Amino acid sequence: MGVKGNAIVAQSGGMTAAINATLAGVYETAAGSADIGKVFGALHGIEGIINNNLVEMNLTADEVERLKTTPGGYLGSCRYKLPDPVSGKDVYDKILNTLKDNDIRYFFYIGGNDSMDTANKVSTYLREHGHEILAVGLPKTIDNDLPITDHTPGFGSAAKYIATTCSEIYLDVKSFDIPYVTIVEIMGRNAGWLTAAAALVRERYDSPDLIYLPEVPFDLEQFFVDLAKVREHKPAAIVVISEGIMTKEGQYFAELAGDLTSDNFGHKNLGGSASLLASHVKERLGCKVRAIEFSLLQRCAGHLVSATDINESFAIGKAGVSAALSGKSGIMMTYQCEREPVYKMTIGHCALSDVANIERKIPREWINKEGNFPTKECNDYIRPLIQGEIHPVTKNGVPDYLYLEK
Amino acid sequence: MGVKGNAIVAQSGGMTAAINATLAGVYETAAGSADIGKVFGALHGIEGIINNNLVEMNLTADEVERLKTTPGGYLGSCRYKLPDPVSGKDVYDKILNTLKDNDIRYFFYIGGNDSMDTANKVSTYLREHGHEILAVGLPKTIDNDLPITDHTPGFGSAAKYIATTCSEIYLDVKSFDIPYVTIVEIMGRNAGWLTAAAALVRERYDSPDLIYLPEVPFDLEQFFVDLAKVREHKPAAIVVISEGIMTKEGQYFAELAGDLTSDNFGHKNLGGSASLLASHVKERLGCKVRAIEFSLLQRCAGHLVSATDINESFAIGKAGVSAALSGKSGIMMTYQCEREPVYKMTIGHCALSDVANIERKIPREWINKEGNFPTKECNDYIRPLIQGEIHPVTKNGVPDYLYLEK
Numbered sequence: 001m002g003v004k005g006n007a008i009v010a011q012s013g014g015m016t017a018a019i020n021a022t023l024a025g026v027y028e029t030a031a032g033s034a035d036i037g038k039v040f041g042a043l044h045g046i047e048g049i050i051n052n053n054l055v056e057m058n059l060t061a062d063e064v065e066r067l068k069t070t071p072g073g074y075l076g077s078c079r080y081k082l083p084d085p086v087s088g089k090d091v092y093d094k095i096l097n098t099l100k101d102n103d104i105r106y107f108f109y110i111g112g113n114d115s116m117d118t119a120n121k122v123s124t125y126l127r128e129h130g131h132e133i134l135a136v137g138l139p140k141t142i143d144n145d146l147p148i149t150d151h152t153p154g155f156g157s158a159a160k161y162i163a164t165t166c167s168e169i170y171l172d173v174k175s176f177d178i179p180y181v182t183i184v185e186i187m188g189r190n191a192g193w194l195t196a197a198a199a200l201v202r203e204r205y206d207s208p209d210l211i212y213l214p215e216v217p218f219d220l221e222q223f224f225v226d227l228a229k230v231r232e233h234k235p236a237a238i239v240v241i242s243e244g245i246m247t248k249e250g251q252y253f254a255e256l257a258g259d260l261t262s263d264n265f266g267h268k269n270l271g272g273s274a275s276l277l278a279s280h281v282k283e284r285l286g287c288k289v290r291a292i293e294f295s296l297l298q299r300c301a302g303h304l305v306s307a308t309d310i311n312e313s314f315a316i317g318k319a320g321v322s323a324a325l326s327g328k329s330g331i332m333m334t335y336q337c338e339r340e341p342v343y344k345m346t347i348g349h350c351a352l353s354d355v356a357n358i359e360r361k362i363p364r365e366w367i368n369k370e371g372n373f374p375t376k377e378c379n380d381y382i383r384p385l386i387q388g389e390i391h392p393v394t395k396n397g398v399p400d401y402l403y404l405e406k
Numbered sequence: 407m408g409v410k411g412n413a414i415v416a417q418s419g420g421m422t423a424a425i426n427a428t429l430a431g432v433y434e435t436a437a438g439s440a441d442i443g444k445v446f447g448a449l450h451g452i453e454g455i456i457n458n459n460l461v462e463m464n465l466t467a468d469e470v471e472r473l474k475t476t477p478g479g480y481l482g483s484c485r486y487k488l489p490d491p492v493s494g495k496d497v498y499d500k501i502l503n504t505l506k507d508n509d510i511r512y513f514f515y516i517g518g519n520d521s522m523d524t525a526n527k528v529s530t531y532l533r534e535h536g537h538e539i540l541a542v543g544l545p546k547t548i549d550n551d552l553p554i555t556d557h558t559p560g561f562g563s564a565a566k567y568i569a570t571t572c573s574e575i576y577l578d579v580k581s582f583d584i585p586y587v588t589i590v591e592i593m594g595r596n597a598g599w600l601t602a603a604a605a606l607v608r609e610r611y612d613s614p615d616l617i618y619l620p621e622v623p624f625d626l627e628q629f630f631v632d633l634a635k636v637r638e639h640k641p642a643a644i645v646v647i648s649e650g651i652m653t654k655e656g657q658y659f660a661e662l663a664g665d666l667t668s669d670n671f672g673h674k675n676l677g678g679s680a681s682l683l684a685s686h687v688k689e690r691l692g693c694k695v696r697a698i699e700f701s702l703l704q705r706c707a708g709h710l711v712s713a714t715d716i717n718e719s720f721a722i723g724k725a726g727v728s729a730a731l732s733g734k735s736g737i738m739m740t741y742q743c744e745r746e747p748v749y750k751m752t753i754g755h756c757a758l759s760d761v762a763n764i765e766r767k768i769p770r771e772w773i774n775k776e777g778n779f780p781t782k783e784c785n786d787y788i789r790p791l792i793q794g795e796i797h798p799v800t801k802n803g804v805p806d807y808l809y810l811e812k
Contacts (some may be wrong), residue, residue, distance in 0.1 A: 015578045071574045071577050072574075164805055168477050169703070173702070175478045175483040177453075200803070256647060277682075290702070294698065296696070297574070297698070297703070394795060395610065396606070397712065397793045398609075
């Protein structure tokens with residue numbers, strides 16, 4: 001309580017359309033605090049701290065507003081895996097030096113699962129080495145796979161993108177009265193939250209027909225049985241799959257096409273599940289087939305964000321700074337939500353160590369018995385998170401996002 | 407002049423986000439005319455007329471508004487190729503019967519290149535067989551490859567989607583300070599108009615780096631030379647290609663991966679150029695590579711339309727009906743534009759036969775000498791067409807588009 005010094009904020013892991021809203025929240029509260037002097041941004045996550053590659057942030061109120069819907073990481077991101085504190089002591093000492101040299105007493109790390117692990121390790125090491133610092137983790141991931149928090153900042157906007165785009169694909173595809181199978185592939189390595197957002201489309205349109213999630217083993221033969229049932233009464237079927245659908249042997253379906261590369265955390269680079277499935281459909285049914293991979297678009301569509309998500313992501317950034325200012329450390333901020341009688345979110349927190357490297361998946365009972373569609377309970381959970389629109393300012397017809405020139 | 411009877415309207419070919427704006431315009435003027443009784447919609451283009459599969463249209467003012475930004479073909483589309491009038495006499499007689507039986511004196515066909523050919527053939531046959539009908543073609547194609555008209559309805563919205571999305575991809579990709587090549591694939595079989603829209607991004611952001619169009623032969627070795635130059639000063643390169651890039655021998659690049667299927671008009675089904683090019687890059691450079699195909703998304707994004715495009719598409723529908731009401735027939739409505747001192751569009755028309763099956767491409771002088779980027783002249787041509795935003799009404803967070811239940 002009452003610690004005076006500078007603050008540092010960094011962004012890490014895969015991008016979301018709301019990650020800069022959290023940064024904007026951190027900045028606004030930190031810059032407005034009498035206890036915090038300068039607000040530094042570390043460029044490219046923890047790498048910026050290791051390499052003392054910082055910028056001092058000075059944003060106008062208008063820039064803070066524009067930052068809220070700017071996709072990508074304003075400060076840049078990384079996928080750097082921190083070594084073990086013993087074998088990698090030199091790395092931790094570099095971090096310690098950067099923070100000491102810049103008189104940093106507040107450390108805010110915006111990231112996903114792996115990032116909470118990084119924040120946790122740094123926080124522990126610094127405490128053990130006598131540099132008093134208040135470290136707060138701010139969640140972020142379109143995958144919504146963090147435990148404890150009701151949902152993650154960034155998920156609602158990606159889910160809105162998916163629900164909107166799947167509605168539009170339906171209207172395009174249904175224009176043609178021909179045998180036609182469309183397969184849409186959505187991100188989410190081991191958790192199907194994002195893919196499940198496509199089920200919201202069905203509350204308004206007669207689509208999609210089938211949704212396959214990583215939580216239920218994917219069986220190609222059963223898929224063809226399911227698809228045949230759909231095609232009995234409509235010529236054009238739309239199938240939505242997670243990039244991470246797996247066989248019952250636990251192998252990624254995408255892997256059946258060949259070996260996959262991995263990132264620094266050992267996560268396999270997926271993508272290609274839809275085109276592999278499309279080639280099976282083409283071969284077996286011979287009809288028109290189209291594979292559509294949402295790829296980066298679902299996580300960077302600043303023009304199609306959920307207002308709920310942006311406002312909450314901004315609020316959690318502000319709350320994270322307030323918590324640190326009140327002396328809290330080693331925590332990750334969380335959302336605590338009620339959905340009845342109306343949706344209501346309050347911000348809480350948990351220990352960083354409670355969240356590191358734990359993945360939360362969709363409960364099996366939120367997926368139908370056949371394993372090919374989420375249930376109403378799942379929709380009820382996701383629906384409030386995609387509500388509301390915020391449109392970015394445009395200039396010459398293109399969004400006028402705020403970004404840091406190199 | 408002064409012909410009384412019913413009207414029919416149909417939609418054909420690939421969809422656009424503005425095709426229903428033209429339908430809304432046709433409907434509004436036709437429904438409001440004292441000379442026109444009922445307004446019929448033919449389901450699935452000319453097939454609906456052949457099979458007498460019609461709906462009578464009765465829309466409220468609110469529905470007309472919602473229809474304007476609804477993607478897909480409200481009435482459905484087709485890719486049916488009309489036979490020769492001699493060998494396919496029975497088909498033409500069915501068309502004649504449908505139009506006679508329903509007392510149709512006004513025929514509006516919203517479509518692309520192939521559709522103008524269809525409208526032209528029908529119009530000629532009917533005239534020769536004594537059923538007086540006023541036939542007006544209304545252009546539509548995201549490809550912008552029709553001659554005579556300054557641009558085509560639907561192009562501006564797709565171009566806006568591309569410029570917006572390419573901006574967002576840039577912000578996502580630049581977050582990572584690693585060697586990284588992103589290849590974006592855009593529709594446009596033989597004309598690069600849509601792909602060229604990505605150049606507008608560069609007026610605001612330092613991206614994309616290279617743009618390859620079907621108008622210039624694509625050489626893989628030269629591509630690697632171009633790419634190496636880009637990568638000298640930035641780690642993450644973004645390359646935008648048309649699905650229809652071709653070798654100097656006139657073969658589609660996509661074809662190098664294997665045989666392509668064709669549609670009823672003999673057009674090859676492209677797509678896959680980016681993933682083929684990505685595999686070359688991966689093999690040769692070994693860095694992180696991502697292929698992104700915009701696929702249907704670029705033509706059905708009703709949530710991201712150009713207000714200019716929607717308003718013009720609506721206006722051309724209205725003007726087409728007015729022209730028919732004044733006795734004109736056998737024509738396609740066109741846009742005639744001035745860009746200096748300010749952009750100004752007026753609606754004109756040309757003979758249907760002048761436009762059928764002619765493709766308009768980007769002039770070579772609107773592409774730089776190296777053949778890897780459009781010039782400022784090309785930007786100046788496209789820029790006015792992506793201006794302005796119209797946001798669809800949403801319901802529960804998802805666009806509340808107007809569509810015809812089957």
